[in-house]
Amino acid sequence: MNRFTEARVNRRDLVGGAGVLGMSLAAARVTSAQAAQVASPRAEEDIASELVIDLSGPPDHLDPALTYSVLDWSIVHAVYDALIDFGEDGALVPLAAETFETDDAVTFRVKLREGMTFHDGSPVTTAAISRAVRHLQETDSQIADLFRGITEVREIDELHAEIINSEPSGWLPSQIAVWLVLFPESATPETLATKPVGAGPYIFESYEQGSSITLVRNQAYTWGSPKGTPLAERVVYRFVPESTTRIADLSTGTAHIITDVPIDQAQAIDAAGHMSVTTPILGTTFIRIATDVAPFDDPRVRQALNFGVDAQAIAEAIVGPNAIRLASFFPDPRGLGFDAALEPFAYDPDRARSLLEDAGLSDGIDAEIEIVASSRTDVVEALIAQLQDVGIRLKIVASELAAFNQGWPEPSAPPLRYATWRPMYDPHTFLSLVVDSSGFLSRFSDFDADELIRAAAVEPDSEVRAQLYQQLGVHLQEQPAGIYLWNVTASYGVNNEFASWTPRGDQYVLPLAK
Amino acid sequence: MAEHPVSLSSGAVIKSGVPGSDRNRVFRNPRPKVARRTLGQLSLIVLFLLLALVGPLVIPMSPTSQNLAGRLLPPFWLEGGSWGHPFGTDGLGRDLLARIAVGSRSSLIISVMAAAGSGLIGVTAGILAGFLGGLTDRIITMLVETLLAVPFITVGIVVTATIGQSATNLVLLLIFSGWITHARIVRLQVQSLARADFVLAASALGANRLHIATRHILPNLAPVIIVVLFQQAGSMLLWSASLTYLGIGMPVDQVTLGGIIREGQELIYTAWWVSVVGGLAIALAVAGFNLFADWLQRRIDPTLR
Numbered sequence: 001m002n003r004f005t006e007a008r009v010n011r012r013d014l015v016g017g018a019g020v021l022g023m024s025l026a027a028a029r030v031t032s033a034q035a036a037q038v039a040s041p042r043a044e045e046d047i048a049s050e051l052v053i054d055l056s057g058p059p060d061h062l063d064p065a066l067t068y069s070v071l072d073w074s075i076v077h078a079v080y081d082a083l084i085d086f087g088e089d090g091a092l093v094p095l096a097a098e099t100f101e102t103d104d105a106v107t108f109r110v111k112l113r114e115g116m117t118f119h120d121g122s123p124v125t126t127a128a129i130s131r132a133v134r135h136l137q138e139t140d141s142q143i144a145d146l147f148r149g150i151t152e153v154r155e156i157d158e159l160h161a162e163i164i165n166s167e168p169s170g171w172l173p174s175q176i177a178v179w180l181v182l183f184p185e186s187a188t189p190e191t192l193a194t195k196p197v198g199a200g201p202y203i204f205e206s207y208e209q210g211s212s213i214t215l216v217r218n219q220a221y222t223w224g225s226p227k228g229t230p231l232a233e234r235v236v237y238r239f240v241p242e243s244t245t246r247i248a249d250l251s252t253g254t255a256h257i258i259t260d261v262p263i264d265q266a267q268a269i270d271a272a273g274h275m276s277v278t279t280p281i282l283g284t285t286f287i288r289i290a291t292d293v294a295p296f297d298d299p300r301v302r303q304a305l306n307f308g309v310d311a312q313a314i315a316e317a318i319v320g321p322n323a324i325r326l327a328s329f330f331p332d333p334r335g336l337g338f339d340a341a342l343e344p345f346a347y348d349p350d351r352a353r354s355l356l357e358d359a360g361l362s363d364g365i366d367a368e369i370e371i372v373a374s375s376r377t378d379v380v381e382a383l384i385a386q387l388q389d390v391g392i393r394l395k396i397v398a399s400e401l402a403a404f405n406q407g408w409p410e411p412s413a414p415p416l417r418y419a420t421w422r423p424m425y426d427p428h429t430f431l432s433l434v435v436d437s438s439g440f441l442s443r444f445s446d447f448d449a450d451e452l453i454r455a456a457a458v459e460p461d462s463e464v465r466a467q468l469y470q471q472l473g474v475h476l477q478e479q480p481a482g483i484y485l486w487n488v489t490a491s492y493g494v495n496n497e498f499a500s501w502t503p504r505g506d507q508y509v510l511p512l513a514k
Numbered sequence: 515m516a517e518h519p520v521s522l523s524s525g526a527v528i529k530s531g532v533p534g535s536d537r538n539r540v541f542r543n544p545r546p547k548v549a550r551r552t553l554g555q556l557s558l559i560v561l562f563l564l565l566a567l568v569g570p571l572v573i574p575m576s577p578t579s580q581n582l583a584g585r586l587l588p589p590f591w592l593e594g595g596s597w598g599h600p601f602g603t604d605g606l607g608r609d610l611l612a613r614i615a616v617g618s619r620s621s622l623i624i625s626v627m628a629a630a631g632s633g634l635i636g637v638t639a640g641i642l643a644g645f646l647g648g649l650t651d652r653i654i655t656m657l658v659e660t661l662l663a664v665p666f667i668t669v670g671i672v673v674t675a676t677i678g679q680s681a682t683n684l685v686l687l688l689i690f691s692g693w694i695t696h697a698r699i700v701r702l703q704v705q706s707l708a709r710a711d712f713v714l715a716a717s718a719l720g721a722n723r724l725h726i727a728t729r730h731i732l733p734n735l736a737p738v739i740i741v742v743l744f745q746q747a748g749s750m751l752l753w754s755a756s757l758t759y760l761g762i763g764m765p766v767d768q769v770t771l772g773g774i775i776r777e778g779q780e781l782i783y784t785a786w787w788v789s790v791v792g793g794l795a796i797a798l799a800v801a802g803f804n805l806f807a808d809w810l811q812r813r814i815d816p817t818l819r
Contacts, residue, residue, distance in 0.1 A: 244782050264586065264605065268783035317582040318605065373674075373761045378605050378777065381767065385580045385606075396767040400675055 047217070051232035051498060051511050054246040054255040058210050058239040063192045064132075064181045065139035070422065073178070074509040075213055075237060077227075079119075080181035080198030083110060083129070084173060085227050086506055090282060090334030090425050092173050093226045096124060096182055096199065105168040105460035112159045117220055118184035119203045126161035128182040129153050133163070135192070136179060142440075146175045146429065168460040174426030178506075201230045201512060213237045215511075228512025231498055235511040241374070247493060250274055256495040259509055262376075263320045269493040276493055279503040280322040283422025283488030284331045287369065287383070288434065289481060290415040290443035296367075300359040302480035306345040308352035308390040314382045315486040323486040328473040329435070331487040334505060335424045336462065337469025342477070344484065352390040364391025368414035370407060373398040380418050383483075408434070408441035415443075420488050423506040427469060428457060435481050444481045555809040559802030565795070566622040569615030575599065577616040577769050581607030586785040601791045604777055610788065614795045617771040620764070621799065624681060625751035628688035632750070633743050635689065636696020637735070643697065644704025645727055654701070658694050666691050666753075667760070674762040684763050688750050696742060703738055707731050737814040741807050748803030755796050771796050 059072040067076050083097040094100055099111045116124035130153040137147050149169055154162040165172065183198055191197060196204050202215035215235045222229075238255060240246045243262050249255035251272045261269060266276035287305070295301045315323035324332075327342040356362065371380050377396065384394045397414050399407060407413035421430045433439040436453045437446065449472060456468040490507050500513040570577075585607040588595040595602060601610035643654040673687050707713055708731070716726050751771075757763030758772030766773065771792050778789025 243780055247783060262780045264781050264784050313582055317585060371766075373766075376780070377766045382580060382582070382606055384767070385578070396765060398679060398761060398766045400671075403675060 047230060048232040048497065050234045050236065051257070052236045052238060052249075052255045053509055053511065054238050054240045054249050054258040055509065056239075056243075056246070056260045057241055059213075062194065062196050062207075063139070063189075064179060064183075064196075065136050065141045065144070065192075067179070068142060070507040070509070073506070075215075076181065076196065077200065077508050078202045078215055078235070078510050078512075079196045079200045079204050080183065081116075081200045081225070081227070082177050082179075082181045084177045086174075086177055086282075086423065086425050086504075087226065088505060090505065092177060092425075095177075095225065095227060100173065102460075105170040105172070106165050108163040108165075108172070110161045110163065112161075113223065114159060116199055116223075118182075118199045119197045119218060120184050120186055122184045122186065123158070124182055124199050125158040126153075126155040127158075128184065129161050129163065129180075130155060131185065131187075132180050132182055135183075142433075143175070143179060143429070146172075147179070168458045170460055170462055170465050171426045171428030171457060174423075175429060177425075178423065201225065201227065201510075202235060205234075211239060226514075228502060228510065228514045231501060231511045231513050250493045250495065253495070256498050257501060257509065257511075258493040259490070261491040261493050263318065263491065266491060266493075274493055274495055275499060276491065277503055278320055278322055278489060278491045279505070280332060281422055281488040281490050281507045282331055282334050282424050282505045283420055283507065284326060284329045284424055284430075285319075285420045285485040285488055286326075286329060286418075287483040287485065288417045288419055288443070289483065290411075290413075291445050291481075292411055292443050293415045295359060295361055295365060296415050298359045299479050300355040301361065301365070303345075303478075304352040304355040304359070304390065305387065305392065305483045306477075306480055307348045307355065308387045308392060309383050309483060309485075310347035310386055311344075311383075311483075311485045312347070314379060314386075318379055318382065319486060320489040320491060322489040325486055326484045328476045328484050329421075329424075329430065329482070330427060330469065330473055331424050336426050336466050337456075337473060339470040339473050342470070342473050345477070349386075349390045352392075356391055361391075364393060366393045367395070367416060368397050369394045369416040369418060370397045370399055370404060370414040371418045372401050372404045374401065375418070383418075383485075409443060411443065416483075422488055425506070428453075431469075431472070432457065435476075446475075446479050446481070448475055449479065449481070552809060555805040558798055559806040562618065562795075562799045562802045563622075565615055565798075566618035570612075570619055573609075573612045573615050575609035575612040577608060577612040579608065583607065586781065586788075588785075589787050589791070592787075602785070602787050604774070604788050605781055605785070610774070610791055613769050613774055614771070614791060616769045617774055617792070618795055618799065620681070620768065621751050621754060621771050621796075624685055624688070624754045624764075625747045625799075625803075628685045628692060628750040628754070629743055629747040631685065631689040632692030632746060633696050633739060636693035637700050637739055639693065639697040640700025641704055641727060641731065641735075644701040645708060645723070645731060647705075651701070654697065658697055661691070661694055667757075667762075670757050670760070670762040679763070679765045681764060681768070684754055684757065687757070688753055691753075692746055692750060695746060696739070699738065699742055700735060703735055704731055707734055737811075740814070741811045744803055744807035744810060748800040748807070751799050751803070752796065771799075 055071055055074065057071055059075050060069065061067050061072050062075060064076050064080060067073055081096040083095060084092045084100050085095040087093040096112060096116060097110045098113045100108060102108045110129060112124060112126060118124060133147060133150050133153050137144055149165045149167060150163055151166050152164045154164060156162065181198060183192065187197055194207065201218050201221040203218050205214040205216050207213045217230045217233045240249060243260060243265065246255065246258040247261065247265055247268060250258045250269060261276060269276040289296050289302050289305065291297045312325040315325060325344040327339065327344040330338040332338055333340065356364065369380065371377065380396060387394060394416065424430060431453045433441045435444055435449060436442055437444060437450050452468050452472040452475065456465045459465045459468060490503060492503060494501055502512065502514045504510065584603055585605055587599050587603040589602040590597050590600050599609050601614065604610055639654050643651040669690065670687055673683055677683055713726055713730055716730055754763055755772035758770045759776045763772055764770045774792035775789045778792060781788050
């Protein structure tokens with residue numbers, strides 16, 4: 001059985017979805033009224049004794065301040081609750097906070113839910129917010145700067161607090177949903193890194209390094225969290241890098257949910273009597289173009305790169321049924337700044353050749369493109385073959401993940417790199433790090449883009465921010481910062497016993513059902 | 515100085531070696547009763563060499579031309595297959611036969627270069643250790659034992675992470691590991707030969723060490739070296755494919771047998787032929803080299819005839 005989630009997005013949805021997110025965030029008021037999506041607690045008899053999930057690799061970090069990937073977040077958000085969470089439509093919904101409000105994007109008023117406790121039995125109070133903010137600010141983390149604008153957490157009482165920023169930060173709630181999770185006073189740097197204790201739906205039990213992580217159900221998590229309700233008493237995350245092994249695990253019953261199923265293997269899962277599930281992720285796939293090296297400092301060359309790839313054909317053939325070519329970095333209406341009216345680059349090899357000639361490059365270009373060694377190379381090979389047809393000859397440089405991540409700002413690294421970024425509910429993090437010329441992952445320099453990114457960063461009104469990002473999208477077609485490819489899609493194999501499992505738009509694999 | 519008849523003793527000294535007087539008989543015509551066995555032993559390597567050396571020249575399909583509309587076509591013997599793509603196509607619609615041929619050629623070149631480089635270094639080290647003995651022997655032996663303890667895959671990962679992937683780096687990596695085999699075998703053989711009567715006689719007649727090494731020791735080592743060389747070529751091919759499969763061998767944009775298997779792995783449940791055909795080409799090569807080495811050993815070692 002093949003199942004596409006309700007969050008499936010097609011071209012019609014995209015066209016009709018303009019402005020939806022603007023509305024969802026403009027109020028910047030996340031209250032319990034929005035918690036209509038809250039899941040009902042599952043009946044005890046519906047909770048399985050064990051659920052085994054095969055992930056494609058182990059988490060790099062369990063410390064919430066150091067988490068940068070879905071592998072990290074899948075564990076962290078199973079153990080911890082953040083103040084707020086992303087709903088299926090991209091709107092923020094209350095989680096540990098009963099309400100989360102702001103009028104000016106400077107002061108965010110929080111009211112915690114009553115009666116919540118951490119896994120160690122201590123109560124969840126506003127002190128946990130101060131603690132979490134302090135930890136994010138003081139940890140040597142790539143995202144620490146995002147939280148350094150918080151000047152104070154004013155604890156009004158045990159349930160009420162105000163998070164006060166130095167300037168309007170309309171993008172902050174989206175960062176809070178990812179990173180600002182609550183942990184008890186007993187937590188130490190060591191326990192944060194190795195034995196997390198939160199207030200989330202599962203209690204951390206054990207970690208066999210590089211092999212598996214075991215969680216047990218938090219019996220107190222019965223308040224109908226919008227994140228969902230636990231599916232099993234015991235959850236084992238196994239780390240299985242090979243997709244064929246993961247599929248074999250599902251087929252043999254060794255695992256109940258598997259991730260990263262190649263498009264061509266979905267039918268094998270269906271044939272085995274399980275469900276293949278595909279869902280669009282609010283993430284973007286692109287090839288970053290560095291403008292600090294010739295000839296990529298010439299916008300005509302960067303446009304030629306975009307006109308030279310038939311990304312839609314590759315997406316349909318290799319990536320998956322939900323993959324759609326993007327007009328810029330913004331993936332779909334669930335994320336701020338998406339512009340349904342903005343058309344993607346057409347596949348136009350003649351135009352690409354013409355632009356190269358205009359740039360004085362009639363003999364073409366030779367360059368390198370960097371990829372992560374463990375990633376699928378077929379997509380990049382397909383792109384390279386198309387670019388070769390227009391005279392852009394690329395050589396693949398495969399790097400280990402750690403080296404790849406370190407290479408983002410390196411001027412000596414290949415000027416092109418194939419990458420994905422998620423979540424993109426609010427694009428501030430991505431744009432400020434990768435596109436803004438001062439971002440520490442950036443090798444792109446464009447004054448107008450910087451102005452738009454910085455204006456959006458301090459704009460309190462979400463609708464205005466959305467418009468600024470839409471302007472940025474148009475500008476980034478004239479001055480491309482990348483080859484814009486397609487939205488990220490996720491594919492899973494699911495044992496029918498866990499048919500109620502709900503994939504998320506941010507790709508966290510949480511053992512929960514809504 | 516008169517040449518010593520090495521056949522006087524060397525056959526007894528080196529069981530797997532070759533008496534010098536037999537060297538001119540190495541490539542004589544086989545006896546009729548072993549002709550069929552010879553044909554069988556040589557057919558695999560001949561087939562692989564044809565695939566690797568002639569295939570890329572005569573196969574009309576391109577190994578790199580993509581056709582997304584024609585991806586994952588099965589081989590001709592399966593339903594939906596055709597002679598247009600005898601082994602089918604891969605995930606990007608590229609012809610597998612053409613890719614296997616080009617991949618075989620690059621694998622052959624790398625394995626032969628790595629085996630030759632390993633042989634050169636290993637034989638030199640083995641002769642020095644076995645013939646000079648003393649401190650030289652201890653240093654080389656210690657080096658060999660140290661390198662034996664270093665996990666090869668770890669070295670591969672470090673090399674890839676520090677200096678990147680290339681054919682040259684892969685060959686150097688294989689040589690780094692492969693010379694040890696030659697050095698250990700040659701050292702033992704040299705130590706045996708050094709005590710042989712004809713070597714002692716040459717020494718007694720006043721021959722210097724260089725003369726003994728080049729005129730008496732080395733010729734008697736040649737058969738062993740040649741056999742090990744071909745065995746190692748197969749082994750090197752297997753290693754190069756394995757490292758490439760693991761992503762620490764050849765660059766990912768090169769057509770290689772290991773790369774074809776890796777690409778096919780993700781397709782194994784629906785397009786099994788991609789990795790299976792790649793695997794069969796490696797099996798053909800490795801079995802071909804090994805059987806050829808066996809045949810060669812029988813031809814040049816009188817005790818095995």
